[in-house]
Amino acid sequence: MNSITKHPSNKSVTNASTSRALPAWWLVFTRELVDLWIGGKAFNLILIYSILLGVMVYVYSFNTELSLIPPKEAVYEMLKNAMAVSMFVGLIIGADSLSGERERATLESVLLTPTSRQQIVVGKFLAGASSWPLAFIIAIPFLYVLSQGDEVLGPAIFWGAVTGTVMVLAFTGLGMLISCWSSSNKVSYFVSLGVYVLLLVPAELPGKSAGAAGQFLQWINPMAGVNHFLSKHLVNYRTLAEFWTWLIPPAVSFIIILGLLFLYAGPRLRLEGGRPSKLWVRVSRALGLAVLVISLIASPGVSLAHTFDELQPQASDLQITIDMEYKQVKTGDKVEFNTTVTNASAQDSPPLIVAMNIINLDASGDVVDPEDWSPQRTQYLESLTSGDAAELHWIINTILEGDYMVYMVLIPAPGTATSTSQPVASPGIHLTVAPFTRLNPAGVLPYAIGIPGVILIAILIMYRIRRRSIDMGGP
Numbered sequence: 267m268n269s270i271t272k273h274p275s276n277k278s279v280t281n282a283s284t285s286r287a288l289p290a291w292w293l294v295f296t297r298e299l300v301d302l303w304i305g306g307k308a309f310n311l312i313l314i315y316s317i318l319l320g321v322m323v324y325v326y327s328f329n330t331e332l333s334l335i336p337p338k339e340a341v342y343e344m345l346k347n348a349m350a351v352s353m354f355v356g357l358i359i360g361a362d363s364l365s366g367e368r369e370r371a372t373l374e375s376v377l378l379t380p381t382s383r384q385q386i387v388v389g390k391f392l393a394g395a396s397s398w399p400l401a402f403i404i405a406i407p408f409l410y411v412l413s414q415g416d417e418v419l420g421p422a423i424f425w426g427a428v429t430g431t432v433m434v435l436a437f438t439g440l441g442m443l444i445s446c447w448s449s450s451n452k453v454s455y456f457v458s459l460g461v462y463v464l465l466l467v468p469a470e471l472p473g474k475s476a477g478a479a480g481q482f483l484q485w486i487n488p489m490a491g492v493n494h495f496l497s498k499h500l501v502n503y504r505t506l507a508e509f510w511t512w513l514i515p516p517a518v519s520f521i522i523i524l525g526l527l528f529l530y531a532g533p534r535l536r537l538e539g540g541r542p543s544k545l546w547v548r549v550s551r552a553l554g555l556a557v558l559v560i561s562l563i564a565s566p567g568v569s570l571a572h573t574f575d576e577l578q579p580q581a582s583d584l585q586i587t588i589d590m591e592y593k594q595v596k597t598g599d600k601v602e603f604n605t606t607v608t609n610a611s612a613q614d615s616p617p618l619i620v621a622m623n624i625i626n627l628d629a630s631g632d633v634v635d636p637e638d639w640s641p642q643r644t645q646y647l648e649s650l651t652s653g654d655a656a657e658l659h660w661i662i663n664t665i666l667e668g669d670y671m672v673y674m675v676l677i678p679a680p681g682t683a684t685s686t687s688q689p690v691a692s693p694g695i696h697l698t699v700a701p702f703t704r705l706n707p708a709g710v711l712p713y714a715i716g717i718p719g720v721i722l723i724a725i726l727i728m729y730r731i732r733r734r735s736i737d738m739g740g741p
Contacts, residue, residue: 290381294389299396302359304732308397309725311355316404316721318351319344320714323408327710336598336663337416338501344412345422345500346493348405349430352398353437353489354462359394360441361458364535365451387532391442398434402427404721407713414598418500425499429492429516436488436520437462439527446531465489488516502641503661583611584690586620586676592696599699601662605674605692609650616687617679618647620658624697627669639665667701 302308326340335343406423413419441458448454468483469490484490495512498504590603609615622643624634636643645658662672674692681687 289385291385291389291392294381294386295392298363298390298393302393302396304728304735306725306728306732308359309721309728311358312397312400312404313718313721313725315348315351315355315401316718319348319405319408320718322347323412323710324714326412336501336600336665337412337414338418338663340412341409341416341418341422342496342500344408345405345426346496348401348408349426349433349492350466350489352401352430352434355397355401356395356434356438357441357458357462358455359397360391360438360443361445361448361454362451363390363394363442364445365448365454366445369451382533383535384528384532387442387446387527387535391439391527394438394442395435398431402430404717407717411710411713422496422500425496429496429513432516432520433488433492436516436523439520439523443523443527443531446527446535469493485512486515488519491515498641504641583609584615584618584676584678585610586674586690586692588674588692588695590695591693592698594698594700595664596700597664597667599664601664601697603660603662603695605658605660606655607647607650607658607676608655609652612652614652615650615678616681617649619677619679620645620647621675621677622660622662623673623675624662625671625673627671631668632666634666634670639663662697664697664699667699670697670699671695672697 322344326335405426409419409422409426413422440461441454444457444461445451445454448457465487466489468487470493484494491512491514495509498509498512499506585608587606587608588603589605593601595601605620607618607620622636622640624636624639626632626634640660640662642661647656647658650656660674672695676690676692678687678689
């Protein structure tokens with residue numbers, strides 16, 4: 267009888283010691299993982315995510331014009347959309363993590379456990395961000411099929427993992443902050459979606475915003491900053507040293523959001539819905555006022571002007587040559603060439619601008635937009651001394667089939683606002699582009715259907731496990 271009575275007590279002591287050996291945040295983390303994945307919520311979001319990526323890659327292959335987009339641009343678009351959806355998933359999970367438990371009356375039992383609120387928030391945060399590794403792994407096959415053997419795949423995977431991790435963690439933390447301070451789950455969802463749209467729409471706008479205020483607002487938007495960096499680095503062949511500053515706002519947002527979550531909001535986690543303090547109301551008003559003042563003060567057309575009162579060289583003294591006469595390529599190929607600008611005058615030149623032009627020789631063909639064909643259609647030179655020369659490198663991504671003429675225009679900067687200058691044209695490059703569709707629906711369809719199918723099977727398996735656990739008396 268004694269052995270029987272001692273056995274349960276020994277077992278409880280062992281379980282208690284095991285629980286004490288594990289950190290509290292780990293226990294919360296494992297519980298939240300079970301709720302998210304075995305419960306099915308995370309798998310359902312990942313299924314929708316994989317279907318969206320599959321539809322996108324299939325449209326790229328099925329649509330004739332989209333299938334001719336260069337692999338670098340297709341990979342960038344896929345990576346950008348995969349990260350945007352993953353950030354949305356993390357935000358939604360974070361927005362439900364605290365306010366949802368309040369409404370389900372399950373947060374009280376967690377807060378009454380002998381552990382700090384900070385560790386509870388850490389465990390929930392790690393569980394909320396657990397969807398990103400799987401989402402990125404799912405995106406890699408789609409990136410692979412769109413890259414078509416192009417060298418962009420490696421940098422896309424690397425920078426996608428780095429920037430995606432920073433952004434998804436930041437958005438998950440942002441959702442938890444909003445959830446912590448929201449009075450209800452409905453408010454948490456509404457505010458989270460509003461913040462997401464507020465950041466997403468400016469980041470998706472084509473082109474550059476006019477004026478210093480527009481450029482600044484694009485720069486401080488972490489989503490726009492990441493998109494701009496990835497576009498320049500992956501598609502336009504620009505180096506990290508040129509555009510690393512666009513990664514500052516995402517990194518700062520990541521630090522600020524997680525700092526607020528773990529150091530301020532976490533220790534003050536309450537059973538009732540949180541309310542913003544007077545300090546945060548004042549800070550938000552000050553930030554809004556600052557943005558308004560910047561928008562009013564900044565002029566949309568402000569640019570730095572160079573004034574040269576000195577006598578400028580004549581156009582005949584400035585020469586531009588090109589190292590290619592003709593090229594026969596296929597759609598999606600890359601054409602590289604160099605131009606040389608020479609100052610043959612006896613005096614220094616003003617600053618010089620070299621612009622690329624691409625003309626369709628077929629009168630019935632589509633008009634060419636050089637911005638789509640070249641990552642850098644305009645380059646600038648400082649003043650060239652007498653007899654000096656400068657070489658510029660150019661890249662063209664052939665988008666559409668046809669017969670084209672490529673030429674460069676050398677423009678001396680005018681000396682004053684009331685003067686002008688004489689442009690100089692280079693010899694042309696006769697570019698013949700033959701059609702070549704690399705993507706095909708038959709090769710893409712296994713990825714577009716297979717990956718969501720595998721996830722759907724995993725959901726069914728998790729559903730069976732959950733039902734069996736419930737039938738056996740489990741949670």
